[in-house]
Amino acid sequence: MKLLVSGMLNRSVILTKILCPLILLSFNVSSIFASEYPRQKSFFVMDGSCCGGEESDPHAVHGTETETGAFILSGKIIDQSGMEDGFVLKIPNALPDEQIFLHDEGDFNFDWSIKIGALKRRDGINAAVAFQGAVFAGGYLENQRGIIDSVIVKLDQRTGNLIWASSFPSKNENKESAIESVIRSLDNGLIITGVKNSRKGTIEGFKSYGNPQSGDAFVMYFSEKQIKSEISPKQPYWEIVFKGALSGKHIVELTNDNGYILVAHNDREPTEAKVLKISSNGELVWKLDVPNHGEATAIVSTKEGYFLSGHKFDSYGGIDASISKISLDGEFIWNKTYGNPDGGEGIFTGLDGGNPKLVYDECWGITQFKNGLVLACGTGIEHCEDLSINLRQICEGDPRTTWRSYLIKIDFNGNLVWQRASSFLFGEDEVASTASEWVFTTQSGNLASVVDLSFGVGLEILE
Numbered sequence: 242m243k244l245l246v247s248g249m250l251n252r253s254v255i256l257t258k259i260l261c262p263l264i265l266l267s268f269n270v271s272s273i274f275a276s277e278y279p280r281q282k283s284f285f286v287m288d289g290s291c292c293g294g295e296e297s298d299p300h301a302v303h304g305t306e307t308e309t310g311a312f313i314l315s316g317k318i319i320d321q322s323g324m325e326d327g328f329v330l331k332i333p334n335a336l337p338d339e340q341i342f343l344h345d346e347g348d349f350n351f352d353w354s355i356k357i358g359a360l361k362r363r364d365g366i367n368a369a370v371a372f373q374g375a376v377f378a379g380g381y382l383e384n385q386r387g388i389i390d391s392v393i394v395k396l397d398q399r400t401g402n403l404i405w406a407s408s409f410p411s412k413n414e415n416k417e418s419a420i421e422s423v424i425r426s427l428d429n430g431l432i433i434t435g436v437k438n439s440r441k442g443t444i445e446g447f448k449s450y451g452n453p454q455s456g457d458a459f460v461m462y463f464s465e466k467q468i469k470s471e472i473s474p475k476q477p478y479w480e481i482v483f484k485g486a487l488s489g490k491h492i493v494e495l496t497n498d499n500g501y502i503l504v505a506h507n508d509r510e511p512t513e514a515k516v517l518k519i520s521s522n523g524e525l526v527w528k529l530d531v532p533n534h535g536e537a538t539a540i541v542s543t544k545e546g547y548f549l550s551g552h553k554f555d556s557y558g559g560i561d562a563s564i565s566k567i568s569l570d571g572e573f574i575w576n577k578t579y580g581n582p583d584g585g586e587g588i589f590t591g592l593d594g595g596n597p598k599l600v601y602d603e604c605w606g607i608t609q610f611k612n613g614l615v616l617a618c619g620t621g622i623e624h625c626e627d628l629s630i631n632l633r634q635i636c637e638g639d640p641r642t643t644w645r646s647y648l649i650k651i652d653f654n655g656n657l658v659w660q661r662a663s664s665f666l667f668g669e670d671e672v673a674s675t676a677s678e679w680v681f682t683t684q685s686g687n688l689a690s691v692v693d694l695s696f697g698v699g700l701e702i703l704e
Contacts, residue, residue: 243442265491271358277611277650278659279688279703281469283314284340285351286665288697291343292328292354293318299328301698302448302605302678304691307371307398310334310684311352312700314691315378316363318356326358327366328382329394331401332485332700342613358382363389367447368423370431374398377468379420379433381444382408385606389417389444391435395468409461411437417444419453422491427467427498430478434458434489434503437482446676448605452512458486458505460519466695470586479523486515486528491539500526502547504540513537514549516567534576538605541614545653546574550607551615553578557597561650562604562618577655582620582647582662589664589671590641595622602647606679610650610688613658617690619676620662644674644691646701665694675699 270423292299304314312332314617331352332343343351358364362383367457369378376396381389390410397404411418418437426432436444439456446452461477468474483489486505494501500520506514507530514537518526531537535553547567554560561578568574580602581594594600599622621644625636636642643664650658665673679691683702692699 259412264386265667267626269663274352274559278650279547279650279661282687282702282704283336284701285328285336285340285343286341286694286697286699287351291330291351291697292302292343293326293356299695300678301691302693303368304681304689304700305370306681306683306689307331307334307376311371312370312689313369313376315366315369315380316678316698320356320358320360322360323617324358324361324363326356328356328692329353329366329369329376329378329396329401330354331376331398335464336527338702355396355401355403356681357394362387365419367419367421367435367445370423370425371398372425373429373469374471375404375468376401377423377431379423379435381419381447384408384410385416387690388415388441389419389439391418391420391437393420393423393431393473394431395473404471407473407475409477411439412657413438417441417456419444419447419461420477421447421489424492424494426462426494427496427610431461431463431468432464432492432494432501433461434492436488448538452506453488455485455508458483458489458502458503458517460489460492460501460523462523463598481519481523481525483517483525485511486517490537493540493542495542501602502540502542503548503552504537514551514565516540516547516549516571520569527574529571530565531565531567531573532576535563535663539607540666541609543614543653548614550604552601552603555580555597559597559599560601560603562602562616562647564604564607564614564651564655565614566653566655575655577651579616579649579651579657579660580620582660585645585662587662587664587666587670588643589645594638595639595641596632596635599639600641603676604647604649606677606681606691608644608680608682608688610682613650613652614688615680615688616649616651617677618643618649619678619693620647621645621674621676640672643672646675646677648677648680648690648703649690
């Protein structure tokens with residue numbers, strides 16, 4: 242079924258609802274130190290048929306849980322014109338604790354899937370949150386003039402039907418904007434961050450497919466009354482724009498009416514991470530440039546302080562996982578790096594840490610989990626063709642050209658507790674590339690990892 246939506250967006254937006262063979266996939270984990278090591282509880286996997294067809298190449302970058310225990314995944318796909326669209330899908334809460342391929346021709350399926358976008362235009366969804374019977378998804382849509390605008394869509398949580406869609410362009414009609422993070426506020430409103438005032442053509446991408454190259458970070462707040470309405474909000478309750486901060490990557494709310502913590506980048510080269518504290522009324526309290534962190538991707542607030550995830554180039558030219566700790570009053574405490582996991586099964590059996598010039602360990606999400614923190618990452622090797630002849634031969638012969646999902650557990654002092662590099666195996670020989678794009682802790686205390694696969698998307702639950 243297709244819905245043609247127009248109005249607030251000043252353009253037509255195609256939203257296609259897709260109701261989604263049961264294949265059991267063998268799964269291997271690299272052998273690491275194993276204190277408090279997690280056990281796989283379930284893994285739900287989908288191919289391109291979930292979200293636009295076999296050639297849609299779905300790429301999930303975010304996940305969240307509903308009040309009823311269902312899961313919402315969101316990200317981007319490739320449409321028939323070769324441009325990106327956004328998608329949102331719902332995984333039900335009553336599936337068995339198994340590895341299951343969700344498909345409408347199998348025994349199990351997802352509840353619904355929505356495609357958001359139009360042919361020959363750049364569109365995407367970067368994050369979503371679910372509460373009070375609705376799903377609020379944020380991202381970007383290209384308008385009829387070829388300018389990319391921020392967009393929020395409200396979907397019925399049970400059916401996936403569109404309730405409203407609202408765009409929030411930059412004040413200058415020739416500048417671009419997009420949303421990167423959407424969260425529920427403690428008073429049941431919405432807090433949204435992203436980039437605006439970007440020069441046309443400089444919004445390269447989002448999450449693990451690029452970063453904006455110009456613009457200003459912003460934060461918007463929408464009240465409960467605004468978002469509960471059946472009519473889309475025309476403007477936020479309040480908004481703050483940060484000159485010198487390039488795109489809000491992720492935001493979290495602090496308890497006891499203590500405001501919000503935002504992670505962004507500066508607008509200079511080389512890029513540096515930036516953390517800003519905002520009051521509950523939308524005023525800047527303090528800001529901090531985080532030294533030597535590298536690319537910032539997400540942040541989490543704990544009683545121990547604020548922890549910032551990301552990745553950076555190491556001294557060899559490879560990329561390592563990066564995490565920084567910041568005190569509750571905004572002082573930098575430490576930065577630590579991790580990566581180059583060894584071992585594994587199948588083609589990864591007996592591997593050492595690899596050539597540090599080649600291995601990329603890229604981390605996107607972070608969550609507090611039990612007595613520490615878990616980072617969501619991918620680990621692998623790419624761009625062998627760009628290397629010198631000798632290094633190219635080493636690169637092309639290394640099985641790590643097939644990427645693996647990589648989860649890192651640390652304590653609040655930055656000490657490694659465990660790490661887990663994992664792969665899909667089809668039979669004994671064929672291995673699918675994987676990467677963990679987001680991680681969150683479920684209501685039942687389990688760990689949920691949103692996984693990008695070379696053939697689709699997945700959600701792995703660990704306990």
